[in-house]
Amino acid sequence: MDVIKNVFRTNVRQYGMIVALVLITLLFQLLSEGILLKPLNVTNLIQQNSYILVLAIGMVMVIITGHIDLSVGSVAAFVGAVSAIMMVDYGMPFYAAMALSLLIGAAVGAWQGFWVAYVKIPSFIVTLAGMLLFRGLTMIVLNGQSIAPFPKAFQKISTGFLPDFGNNSIHLLTIVIGIVLSLVTVAQEIRNRRTQQKYGFDVLPMPWFVLKLAAMVAVINIFTFVLAQYKGIPFILILLFALVVVYTFVMKRTVMGRHVYAIGGNEKAAKLSGVKTKKVTFWVFVNMGALAALSGLIYAARLNAATPKAGVNFELDAIAAAFIGGASASGGIGTVIGAIIGGLVMGVMNNGMSLLGLGIDWQQGIKGLVLLLAVSFDIYNKNKSGA
Amino acid sequence: MTDAILEMRGITKTFPGVKALENVNLKVKAGEIHALCGENGAGKSTLMKVLSGVYPHGSYEGExxxxxxVCEFKDIKQSEQMGIVIIHQELALIPYLSIAENIFLxxxxxxxxxxxxxxxxVKTKALLETVGLKEHPNTLIQSLGVGKQQLVEIAKALSKKVQLLILDEPTAALNEEDxxxxxxxxxxxxxxGISSIIISHKLNEIAKVADSITIIRDGKTIETLDMRADKVTEDRIIKGMVGRDLTNRYPERTPDIGETIFEVRNWTVYHPQQDRKVIDNVHFHIRRGEIVGIAGLMGAGRTELAMSIFGRSYGRQISGQIYxxxxxxxxxxxxxAIxxxxxxxxxxxxQYGLILxxxxxxxxxxxxxxxxxxxxVVNENEEIVVAETFRRKMNIKTPSVLQKTGNLSGGNQQKVVLSKWIFAKPDILILDEPTRGIDVGAKYEIYTIMNQLAAEGxxxxLISSELPEILGMCDRIYTMSEGRLTGEVERxxxxxxxLMKYMTKGKGNERWTS
Incomplete structure (x- = not known):
C-alpha cells in the first residue's frame, strides 16, 4: 500500500491534471448532450489543437530552462508565409519546401537563442522583439495579402487520414493499430517491471499492476474505436504522437534533458557542475524555432492559406498549456506530457464552450480563470508538500 | 573617563539548535572608538543585529x-531614532539613485x-562636506567607487543624527588609500563626540584607531582591553581571539604524501567589475595524498582563487599557469576542469552546489x-544504483534517493555535494568551507571522508575560516590576505x-593619533 501511496504522492500534479481533464471532458460531454465525444468532434478536436500542442512541447522546454518565448505565433506565421511563397508562387515540391521551412524556423530560433544565451538579454525582451519583427516580416513577404491554395499533398498533413484496407463501415486499420499499440504498451510495462525488480526496486503489487495495464489498454482501444467510427486516425495525430514520444524520451532519459532541467533548477550550480549552460539554452531556442515552424506549416495546411494574421495569440495558448500542465514559472519543473494535457484542457474547453454556443468573449474570460486556478492549485500543493 | 553611552548586559541569543550568543556583555564609553574582534562566526554580527533591532526585543535575553x-527596540527604525546606526558590510545603497536621494531615502x-x-x-551638500566627499549631490551612486559609497553611507548615518555608529567590516572592500x-x-x-563600534579583521587598523577592544569567541565575551592603558599588541588580540582548547574533533590519519601533482603559478585575477586585482600573483602546489589548507579571513580572496582555477568561474583577465x-x-x-x-x-x-x-x-x-x-541516454536504473551506493557509503540520512535535496539537513546536503564530486572521480578536490553550518557529528564524518580521499592518493x-579545522586536518597550510599568499606553514x-598573524598581515602598520 505504501508503494501506491508513494506513487500518488510523487505524481499528485500529473494525476491531478489528468483527473481535471477527465472531469472537464465529462462536464462538457453532459452539457453538450453527448456531442463532445462524437467521433467527428473528437477528430476535429485533435486537428484544431494540433498546432498549439506542437508549440506547447517546445514551450515547456523553454519554460523549464527558466525562459519564455513570446515570438512563436509570429514565427509560425512567418514560416507559413515563406512556405506558401515557395510552394504556391515557385511551385516547389511540398517536401522540399517543408524541409526548408523547418530550417528557417531553426535559424530564427538560433537568432533568438544567440541573444538570450550568449548576450544574456532577457528572453522576454528578445522574443518580444522577435514577436514584432517576425510579424512585420510576415506582412512584408505576403504584401499584406493571403496566399492560397496550397498543393493537395501538403494540405493532407493537417486534414488527411490514414488510408484503410478495403471499404468497411468502420476504419479497420485504426482498430488494428489500437490493438498493436496495446500489445506494445503491455510488453513495455512488463519489461520495465522486470528490470526494476532485477535492480531490486519497489514495484506496484501484482493486482494493481494488472489494473493499471487494463486501464491503459482500455483507454487506448476506446480512443481508437471512437476514431475508427469516423475516418480513422488523422495524419496529424501520428505526428503528434511521435513528437510526444521523442521529446518525452529526450527530456526524461537523455543527458541533454538532464541538463535542461538542471539549468532551470539552479543555473549557477549547473554551470559549476560542468553543464554547458549557454550551449544548452541556445539549442533549446533552436528547437523552439523549428517546432514553431512546424506549427506554422500545420496551421497553413489546415487553413489552406498563408495569411498575415496567422498565429496571433498562439504563444499565449502555448504558454498557458505549459503552465496548466504544471510547469513552474521559475524554471526547472515541467513535463512534455503535462504541457500536452494542459493544451488539451484548453482545447476541450474551447471546443466544449463553442458547442454550447458561448461567445468568444465568455470563452476568453473563463480560460483566463482556469489558468489562474490551475496555477494557484499548483502553488498550494507545493507549499503544502514543502511544509 | 566618561560614562558609558552603551551597555549591553547578559545578551543571550539562540537560534534553533545553536546558541549564537551566551551572556555577552559590551560596554562602550561615550566618545570612544570601540573595536569588536573575533573569528568568523564568533557572534559579532549577531550581537550588532541584536543592538540595532534586526532581532527585535523579546527574541533574545538580556538588556x-x-x-x-533601557531600550527595547522592535525594529531598526526605533534604534535609528535613538541615534544608533549600523553600516553593513554589503552597502545598502541604490545604485540608480543619486547621492541625495540615497541619503534621505x-x-x-x-x-x-x-x-x-x-x-x-542643501542638507546633502552640508553632509558631504562633513565626510569630505567632493561630489555633486545629484551624482548617481553607481558612478562612485566603493570607498566613496562608504562615505555616502556615513553621510546618511549622520543625517539621522547618529550618536553611535556601527561599522561592520568597513574597509574589507576598500583599497589602502580609501x-x-x-x-x-x-x-x-x-x-x-560620535562614538563608534568597528568590527574588523584587520588588526593593524584596529591597533591604529581603537580606544578599547572587546573580544568575542564562540558567542561569549572573552575580555575587554583598554588600548590606552595597556600596551596591547596584535599578538595579544590574536591570543584572545583563538585561545580555545582543541579537543579530539578530527579523525586520526597518517599522511602518505607523494610527489607534486598539482601546481598553480603566477595566478592573477581581476575583479569582474572593478579595476583591481582580487588575486595577486599566487603560487601554490599540492602533493599526492596531501591535504593542503588555505587560511584567510573574509575577503582575503580564497573562494575567488578556487573559482578562478575551476574553469574560470570567477573574475576576468585571468593570467597564470596550472600544471x-x-x-x-x-x-x-x-x-x-572536470x-x-x-x-x-x-x-x-x-546557491552553487545543489539543485534543491x-x-x-x-x-x-x-x-x-x-x-x-x-x-x-541515461540509464536511470544504474543511476539509482550509483546514488544508493553513495547514500550508504556517505551515510546520507534519508528514506530514499528520490528525496528532494531541498528537504535534507545541511550536513546531508553537503554529503550529496561531496558524493557528486567523488563520483566525478577527481584527482584534485578543492573544498570550500565544507563544514560550514553543519553539526559536529556530520563534520566528523566529512573529515573522515576527506582523509579517505587523501589516502586514495x-x-x-581545504579552504576554511575555522583555524582549528585547518590545524586539525591539513598537512601544510597557506595563509592568504588581500589576494596574496602571505605565508606557508608546515603542520x-x-x-x-x-596563522592569524599571517592572515592579518596588512600593508602598513604605523599607529596614528587622533
Whole structure:
C-alpha cells in the first residue's frame, strides 16, 4: 500500500491534471448532450489543437530552462508565409519546401537563442522583439495579402487520414493499430517491471499492476474505436504522437534533458557542475524555432492559406498549456506530457464552450480563470508538500 | 573617563539548535572608538543585529542600556531614532539613485507631503562636506567607487543624527588609500563626540584607531582591553581571539604524501567589475595524498582563487599557469576542469552546489553522467544504483534517493555535494568551507571522508575560516590576505597565533593619533 501511496504522492500534479481533464471532458460531454465525444468532434478536436500542442512541447522546454518565448505565433506565421511563397508562387515540391521551412524556423530560433544565451538579454525582451519583427516580416513577404491554395499533398498533413484496407463501415486499420499499440504498451510495462525488480526496486503489487495495464489498454482501444467510427486516425495525430514520444524520451532519459532541467533548477550550480549552460539554452531556442515552424506549416495546411494574421495569440495558448500542465514559472519543473494535457484542457474547453454556443468573449474570460486556478492549485500543493 | 553611552548586559541569543550568543556583555564609553574582534562566526554580527533591532526585543535575553535608558527596540527604525546606526558590510545603497536621494531615502525632506528638493540638496551638500566627499549631490551612486559609497553611507548615518555608529567590516572592500581616509574620518567623528563600534579583521587598523577592544569567541565575551592603558599588541588580540582548547574533533590519519601533482603559478585575477586585482600573483602546489589548507579571513580572496582555477568561474583577465603531473593544463570552462580531474565543492551549497528542487540521485550524477549513459541516454536504473551506493557509503540520512535535496539537513546536503564530486572521480578536490553550518557529528564524518580521499592518493585543498579545522586536518597550510599568499606553514610548525598573524598581515602598520 505504501508503494501506491508513494506513487500518488510523487505524481499528485500529473494525476491531478489528468483527473481535471477527465472531469472537464465529462462536464462538457453532459452539457453538450453527448456531442463532445462524437467521433467527428473528437477528430476535429485533435486537428484544431494540433498546432498549439506542437508549440506547447517546445514551450515547456523553454519554460523549464527558466525562459519564455513570446515570438512563436509570429514565427509560425512567418514560416507559413515563406512556405506558401515557395510552394504556391515557385511551385516547389511540398517536401522540399517543408524541409526548408523547418530550417528557417531553426535559424530564427538560433537568432533568438544567440541573444538570450550568449548576450544574456532577457528572453522576454528578445522574443518580444522577435514577436514584432517576425510579424512585420510576415506582412512584408505576403504584401499584406493571403496566399492560397496550397498543393493537395501538403494540405493532407493537417486534414488527411490514414488510408484503410478495403471499404468497411468502420476504419479497420485504426482498430488494428489500437490493438498493436496495446500489445506494445503491455510488453513495455512488463519489461520495465522486470528490470526494476532485477535492480531490486519497489514495484506496484501484482493486482494493481494488472489494473493499471487494463486501464491503459482500455483507454487506448476506446480512443481508437471512437476514431475508427469516423475516418480513422488523422495524419496529424501520428505526428503528434511521435513528437510526444521523442521529446518525452529526450527530456526524461537523455543527458541533454538532464541538463535542461538542471539549468532551470539552479543555473549557477549547473554551470559549476560542468553543464554547458549557454550551449544548452541556445539549442533549446533552436528547437523552439523549428517546432514553431512546424506549427506554422500545420496551421497553413489546415487553413489552406498563408495569411498575415496567422498565429496571433498562439504563444499565449502555448504558454498557458505549459503552465496548466504544471510547469513552474521559475524554471526547472515541467513535463512534455503535462504541457500536452494542459493544451488539451484548453482545447476541450474551447471546443466544449463553442458547442454550447458561448461567445468568444465568455470563452476568453473563463480560460483566463482556469489558468489562474490551475496555477494557484499548483502553488498550494507545493507549499503544502514543502511544509 | 566618561560614562558609558552603551551597555549591553547578559545578551543571550539562540537560534534553533545553536546558541549564537551566551551572556555577552559590551560596554562602550561615550566618545570612544570601540573595536569588536573575533573569528568568523564568533557572534559579532549577531550581537550588532541584536543592538540595532534586526532581532527585535523579546527574541533574545538580556538588556540594552543606551545613554542610561533601557531600550527595547522592535525594529531598526526605533534604534535609528535613538541615534544608533549600523553600516553593513554589503552597502545598502541604490545604485540608480543619486547621492541625495540615497541619503534621505525613507527619511525624505517633505513640505506639505511633497519632497522639498531644495532642502534635500542643501542638507546633502552640508553632509558631504562633513565626510569630505567632493561630489555633486545629484551624482548617481553607481558612478562612485566603493570607498566613496562608504562615505555616502556615513553621510546618511549622520543625517539621522547618529550618536553611535556601527561599522561592520568597513574597509574589507576598500583599497589602502580609501581605508586610510575612512579611518581618519572615524577619528574626526570621534572628535565631534560620535562614538563608534568597528568590527574588523584587520588588526593593524584596529591597533591604529581603537580606544578599547572587546573580544568575542564562540558567542561569549572573552575580555575587554583598554588600548590606552595597556600596551596591547596584535599578538595579544590574536591570543584572545583563538585561545580555545582543541579537543579530539578530527579523525586520526597518517599522511602518505607523494610527489607534486598539482601546481598553480603566477595566478592573477581581476575583479569582474572593478579595476583591481582580487588575486595577486599566487603560487601554490599540492602533493599526492596531501591535504593542503588555505587560511584567510573574509575577503582575503580564497573562494575567488578556487573559482578562478575551476574553469574560470570567477573574475576576468585571468593570467597564470596550472600544471598537473608536470603538464600544463588549458582550462577554459568548468567541463575542462572536470575532464582534467579537478573538482570544486562550493562554499554556498544551496546557491552553487545543489539543485534543491531535484532529488538526490540527479544531483549525485549531474557532474558526471557519462558512466551511466550510453549514446546520450541515461540509464536511470544504474543511476539509482550509483546514488544508493553513495547514500550508504556517505551515510546520507534519508528514506530514499528520490528525496528532494531541498528537504535534507545541511550536513546531508553537503554529503550529496561531496558524493557528486567523488563520483566525478577527481584527482584534485578543492573544498570550500565544507563544514560550514553543519553539526559536529556530520563534520566528523566529512573529515573522515576527506582523509579517505587523501589516502586514495588524491590531492585535497581545504579552504576554511575555522583555524582549528585547518590545524586539525591539513598537512601544510597557506595563509592568504588581500589576494596574496602571505605565508606557508608546515603542520608541525603551525599554531593559531602564527596563522592569524599571517592572515592579518596588512600593508602598513604605523599607529596614528587622533
Amino acid at each position: 540594552i542600556l543606551f545613554k542610561g535608558q 525613507g527619511n525624505e525632506q517633505k513640505r506639505g507631503g511633497f519632497i522639498d528638493w531644495n532642502e534635500t540638496f 581605508s586610510e581616509n575612512l579611518l581618519k574620518l572615524i577619528l574626526q567623528l570621534k572628535a565631534q 598537473k603531473n608536470g603538464r600544463e593544463l588549458r582550462i577554459r570552462t568548468v567541463s575542462d 575532464d582534467n580531474g579537478i573538482a570544486y565543492v562550493t562554499e554556498d551549497r544551496k 528542487i531535484d532529488d538526490i540521485k540527479r544531483n549525485t550524477t549531474l557532474a558526471n553522467l557519462a558512466p551511466i549513459s550510453r549514446n546520450g 588524491k590531492g585535497l585543498l 608541525k610548525d603551525a599554531s593559531q597565533e602564527l
